[in-house]
Amino acid sequence: xxxxxxxxxxxxxxxxxxxxxxxxxxxxxxxxxxxxxxxxxxxxxxxxxxxxxxxxxxxxxxxxxxxxxxxxxxxxxxxxxxxxxxxxxxxxxxxxxxxxxxxxxxxxxxxxxxxxxxxxxxxxxxxxxxxxxxxxxxxxxxxxxxxxxxxxxxxxxxxxxxxxxxxxxxxxxxxxxxxxxxxxxxxxxxxxxxxxxxxxxxxxxxxxxxxxxxxxxxxxxxxxxxxxxxxxxxxxxxxxxxxxxxxxxxxxxxxxxxxxxxxxxxxxxxxxxxxxxxxxxxxxxxxxxxxxxxxxxxxxxxxxxxxxxxxxxxxxxxxxxxxxxxxxxxxxxxxxxxxxxxxxxxxxxxxxxxxxxxxxxxxxxxxxxxxxxxxxxxxxxxxxxxxxxxxxxxxxxxxxxxxxxxxxxxxxxxxxxxxxxxxxxxxxxxxxxxxxxxxxxxxxxxxxxxxxxxxxxxxxxxxxxxxxxxxxxxxxxxxxxxxxxxxxxxxxxxxxxxxxxxxxxxxxxxxxxxxxxxxxxxxxxxxxxxxxxxxxxxxxxxxxxxxxxxxxxxxxxxxxxxxxxxxxxxxxxxxxxxxxxxxxxxxxxxxxxxxxxxxxxxxxxxxxxxx
Ligand code: MV4
Numbered sequence: 051x052x053x054x055x056x057x058x059x060x061x062x063x064x065x066x067x068x069x070x071x072x073x074x075x076x077x078x079x080x081x082x083x084x085x086x087x088x089x090x091x092x093x094x095x096x097x098x099x100x101x102x103x104x105x106x107x108x109x110x111x112x113x114x115x116x117x118x119x120x121x122x123x124x125x126x127x128x129x130x131x132x133x134x135x136x137x138x139x140x141x142x143x144x145x146x147x148x149x150x151x152x153x154x155x156x157x158x159x160x161x162x163x164x165x166x167x168x169x170x171x172x173x174x175x176x177x178x179x180x181x182x183x184x185x186x187x188x189x190x191x192x193x194x195x196x197x198x199x200x201x202x203x204x205x206x207x208x209x210x211x212x213x214x215x216x217x218x219x220x221x222x223x224x225x226x227x228x229x230x231x232x233x234x235x236x237x238x239x240x241x242x243x244x245x246x247x248x249x250x251x252x253x254x255x256x257x258x259x260x261x262x263x264x265x266x267x268x269x270x271x272x273x274x275x276x277x278x279x280x281x282x283x284x285x286x287x288x289x290x291x292x293x294x295x296x297x298x299x300x301x302x303x304x305x306x307x308x309x310x311x312x313x314x315x316x317x318x319x320x321x322x323x324x325x326x327x328x329x330x331x332x333x334x335x336x337x338x339x340x341x342x343x344x345x346x347x348x349x350x351x352x353x354x355x356x357x358x359x360x361x362x363x364x365x366x367x368x369x370x371x372x373x374x375x376x377x378x379x380x381x382x383x384x385x386x387x388x389x390x391x392x393x394x395x396x397x398x399x400x401x402x403x404x405x406x407x408x409x410x411x412x413x414x415x416x417x418x419x420x421x422x423x424x425x426x427x428x429x430x431x432x433x434x435x436x437x438x439x440x441x442x443x444x445x446x447x448x449x450x451x452x453x454x455x456x457x458x459x460x461x462x463x464x465x466x467x468x469x470x471x472x473x474x475x476x477x478x479x480x481x482x483x484x485x486x487x488x489x490x491x492x493x494x495x496x497x498x499x500x501x502x503x504x505x506x507x508x509x510x511x512x513x514x515x516x517x518x519x520x521x522x523x524x525x526x527x528x529x530x531x532x533x534x535x536x537x538x539x540x541x542x543x544x545x546x547x548x549x550x551x552x553x554x555x556x557x558x559x560x561x562x563x564x565x566x567x568x569x570x571x572x573x574x575x576x577x578x579x580x581x582x583x584x585x586x587x588x589x590x591x592x593x594x595x596x597x598x599x600x601x602x603x604x605x606x607x608x609x610x611x612x613x614x615x616x617x618x619x620x621x622x623x624x625x626x627x628x629x630x631x632x633x634x635x636x637x638x639x640x641x642x643x644x645x646x647x648x649x650x651x652x653x654x655x656x657x658x659x660x661x
């Protein structure tokens with residue numbers, strides 16, 4: 051096994067990989083951009099290197115800077131996570147040519163599967179069903195028309211380098227052929243530097259079903275069952291689950307075996323995903339993702355197999371130690387992407403500070419994230435701030451736990467898509483598992499999304515502009531906990547036309563929340579200073595000498611910088627006509643004197659701070 055791994059990524063996936071490293075006793079190296087100096091993956095890693103560049107996201111794409119960090123750290127392998135460098139065969143080849151090991155499929159295998167017509171031909175050779183169409187690029191609109199004549203309209207024209215919906219054009223009749231052919235070529239050229247296109251029969255409402263694969267360097271290929279990712283918005287997955295509610299046992303067996311044959315044919319190693327379209331009880335190969343994916347967690351939950359750990363073990367030359375028959379799908383798991391987005395505003399990215407971040411827990415709940423309360427969500431990177439993965443013994447139990455877990459998830463300070471997820475749990479098509487890849491973009495009623503955000507949305511900076519009524523600006527809101535006859539009530543008090551409260555945030559954070567940084571220098575109400583200036587902040591974690599009763603400061607016996615021993619008098623306080631010596635309990639150096647002679651002090655006020 052490796053002794054030190056560089057993780058060339060950020061966010062939750064960097065943490066996921068580092069956790070697998072720790073489980074294996076492997077040390078971890080993070081890289082970061084200037085915008086990410088204090089990010090979760092940097093906090094977690096054993097060591098970290100700045101690979102900064104002008105644009106934050108570009109830092110993670112800089113081949114030479116990443117390799118140089120690996121050399122400096124003395125790492126012996128690189129894990130790319132997903133996104134950024136993960137599917138870059140050129141970078142994989144550079145790593146292969148260095149003293150570091152690439153934790154992923156070989157650059158050759160990545161290239162064999164990267165071009166769509168090559169991948170289709172390879173799958174056909176392995177007896178894996180592909181969507182009827184061409185396995186060679188088409189070079190003229192006439193060719194498109196003749197393929198369409200053979201299979202019938204509609205057909206899809208796809209860019210050779212395509213993926214994620216870019217460079218996919220649907221042709222519904224002969225008079226659209228010329229225009230769509232040219233558009234597909236232009237898009238291919240623009241997005242992928244490759245104007246080459248090919249043609250497939252277009253399936254109207256397929257499901258997206260993908261099979262998780264693990265393959266070692268000793269010729270063993272296993273599949274870990276499938277995930278259903280049909281709930282997508284504009285080609286972005288939103289909810290994924292394992293197993294697929296759309297497959298029966300027979301189709302499940304056949305699709306899994308087809309995926310194994312396909313990657314074996316490609317001489318593929320490490321983890322990968324074979325994507326299929328499923329329609330009318332048939333499945334068709336779509337593409338291979340040559341990396342770990344966001345949604346691998348759902349597979350981990352139903353198989354009990356640590357996919358990321360196996361990526362490391364396989365890359366280190368180890369052999370898969372389980373047979374295909376040993377892989378059992380147990381129960382059901384659903385992953386909810388917790389994106390900072392406002393679903394009511396066309397899923398626009400939301401930015402802000404995580405004023406509250408309190409994820410759910412308990413049985414069947416897993417949260418993969420790299421943020422904590424107080425963190426700034428900036429918009430420099432993608433909007434996913436966490437993943438909630440819920441499991442149960444079957445889909446029903448999983449759905450019930452999902453409702454519970456999503457209602458427990460407390461996030462304030464910016465809008466997330468939690469309200470959208472809660473809506474899906476009330477949605478008939480989703481609950482029945484009957485939704486197709488069209489469902490979100492074409493069938494779901496926008497008004498229902500707006501209502502969900504109004505009902506469950508977060509109140510914060512990115513609150514939708516139309517969420518409140520016109521009067522709301524004049525309403526001062528406070529939350530109280532009251533006890534009536536021994537029963538606890540949470541009371542929300544609204545006063546119309548009242549002056550705004552000074553700083554509700556600071557008040558409601560009185561108990562301290564465990565969040566570092568952002569809250570650390572806030573003055574807390576139970577330790578309010580005797581000074582008139584409300585803005586005084588108390589620094590450090592040394593002794594705070596406080597007034598034990600309400601009174602007047604008769605004298606101050608210390609100044610900043612003085613050394614004070616335990617029992618020394620720091621102030622004299624007059625209360626109820628008595629003079630009281632206020633003494634230091636532990637002692638230290640005086641860091642702050644917050645009162646002057648003649649000031650009045652309330653019980654609990656901080657008078658002097660020692661460090
Ligand atoms: C298709 C298809 C229907 N028929 N191909 C979209 C992304 C790209 N990589 C493949 N995509 C599709 N290819 C044929 N022949 C429908 C889609 C498609 C889709 C696929 C998976 C998940 C969501 C989707 C949303 C729209 C279209």
